[in-house]
Amino acid sequence: MSFEITVRSGGHHFIAEEGELILDAALRQGISFPYGCRSGVCGNCLGTVVAGSVEYPKGLPLSLMEDEQAQGKALFCSAVATSSLEIKVRELESVADIEAKTLPARVVSLRKLSTDVMEMTLKLPETERFQFKAGQYLEFLLRNGKRRAFSIANAPHNNHYLELHLRLVEGGYFTSHVFNEMKEKALVRLHGALGTFFIREDNQTPLILIAGGTGFAPIKSIIEHLIETGDSRDIYFYWGARAKADLYYDALPRKWAAYYKHIHYIPVLSDPQTKDQWQGRTGFVHQAVAEDFKTLSNSAVYMAGPPPMVDAAKTLCHQRGLNDDQIFSDAFDFSQN
Numbered sequence: 001m002s003f004e005i006t007v008r009s010g011g012h013h014f015i016a017e018e019g020e021l022i023l024d025a026a027l028r029q030g031i032s033f034p035y036g037c038r039s040g041v042c043g044n045c046l047g048t049v050v051a052g053s054v055e056y057p058k059g060l061p062l063s064l065m066e067d068e069q070a071q072g073k074a075l076f077c078s079a080v081a082t083s084s085l086e087i088k089v090r091e092l093e094s095v096a097d098i099e100a101k102t103l104p105a106r107v108v109s110l111r112k113l114s115t116d117v118m119e120m121t122l123k124l125p126e127t128e129r130f131q132f133k134a135g136q137y138l139e140f141l142l143r144n145g146k147r148r149a150f151s152i153a154n155a156p157h158n159n160h161y162l163e164l165h166l167r168l169v170e171g172g173y174f175t176s177h178v179f180n181e182m183k184e185k186a187l188v189r190l191h192g193a194l195g196t197f198f199i200r201e202d203n204q205t206p207l208i209l210i211a212g213g214t215g216f217a218p219i220k221s222i223i224e225h226l227i228e229t230g231d232s233r234d235i236y237f238y239w240g241a242r243a244k245a246d247l248y249y250d251a252l253p254r255k256w257a258a259y260y261k262h263i264h265y266i267p268v269l270s271d272p273q274t275k276d277q278w279q280g281r282t283g284f285v286h287q288a289v290a291e292d293f294k295t296l297s298n299s300a301v302y303m304a305g306p307p308p309m310v311d312a313a314k315t316l317c318h319q320r321g322l323n324d325d326q327i328f329s330d331a332f333d334f335s336q337n
């Protein structure tokens with residue numbers, strides 16, 4: 001059995017399966033509920049049940065007083081619906097509502113995706129979750145006060161772990177350590193989630209997503225989030241790289257494009273090698289977008305990757321009539337400390 005849940009304040013509806021925690025159901029369907037500990041302690045997910053009933057499979061959470069419960073208050077991280085519900089909760093409207101946290105994490109896997117890209121998977125302590133919007137990044141806090149930024153590559157509904165794609169920077173302080181010395185099970189310190197590069201969901205215009213190299217990481221998070229939430233806007237994903245080996249996750253966007261009619265994948269190589277036998281698009285990735293779109297005024301463009309690519313793509317967007325409020329970007333600059 002499943003129950004329909006209506007959020008009175010935002011007018012959203014979603015379905016909770018029998019026994020499914022209400023917060024889990026909301027996040028799974030792309031509705032941004034506030035939360036912190038996910039275990040009934042912090043009180044961040046507190047809301048009100050206006051109509052219908054809930055129960056707590058693990059008993060009344062620590063931070064919910066009996067008189068609060070009597071007034072209809074509920075902690076949605078710990079409650080399941082026992083009927084259809086109408087509820088009130090403060091939905092997160094922007095990243096300003098997400099509290100950046102500093103947390104320890106364990107490196108559970110390090111996997112080379114190409115000669116110079118490492119996939120790192122991180123696990124947080126059991127009682128902690130790292131709340132983020134698809135597209136945001138985190139920082140590693142290093143021993144000597146240095147910080148290094150990396151985009152989160154998985155989507156928020158899957159937040160029991162964090163996936164990152166790190167490109168090795170020649171002579172780079174942190175990435176050299178990751179490639180040459182770091183071992184699985186290492187402990188790291190993180191701060192985040194950060195940044196305003198995240199998918200806006202209040203707008204149904206077609207999306208043009210442009211990635212250069214590991215700029216694929218936040219774009220992957222965004223596309224996986226849109227798929228999960230059933231958003232069927234047209235997506236044109238352009239991935240620029242030098243040679244075929246640098247499209248280090250090529251099979252995944254090919255799979256999306258084969259499976260979903262509204263997702264289009266356009267890989268573009270600037271320096272294909274003879275052994276690549278490349279039949280696809282060549283040149284700089286922003287030039288491919290320019291060839292395909294004579295106007296961009298009816299779209300939203302998201303771009304991530306090396307600063308020169310981001311600059312060139314922004315200039316193109318302006319030339320093709322797009323306003324700044326429909327351009328979203330993360331330029332992968334080096335840290336200044």
Ligand SMILES: Cc1cc2nc3c(=O)[nH]c(=O)nc-3n(C[C@H](O)[C@H](O)[C@H](O)COP(=O)(O)OP(=O)(O)OC[C@H]3O[C@@H](n4cnc5c(N)ncnc54)[C@H](O)[C@@H]3O)c2cc1C
Nearest residue numbers: 149150151165166167171172173174175214217332333334
């Ligand atoms: C918001 C954001 C998100 C990011 N996401 C990702 C991601 O998902 N994946 C990814 O691979 N990268 C990402 N980056 C880039 C990443 O943060 C850097 O590549 C990383 O900080 C390099 O760290 P490092 O310690 O290895 O290199 P550093 O030690 O910082 O620098 C390495 C080299 O760069 C040179 N250098 C340093 N500063 C400059 C400078 N200002 N100009 C020119 N050369 C310089 C140094 O001389 C040295 O040779 C992101 C950056 C930002 C800002």
Ligand code: FES
Nearest residue numbers: 036037038043077
């Ligand atoms: S998320 Fe902490 S009490 Fe619900």
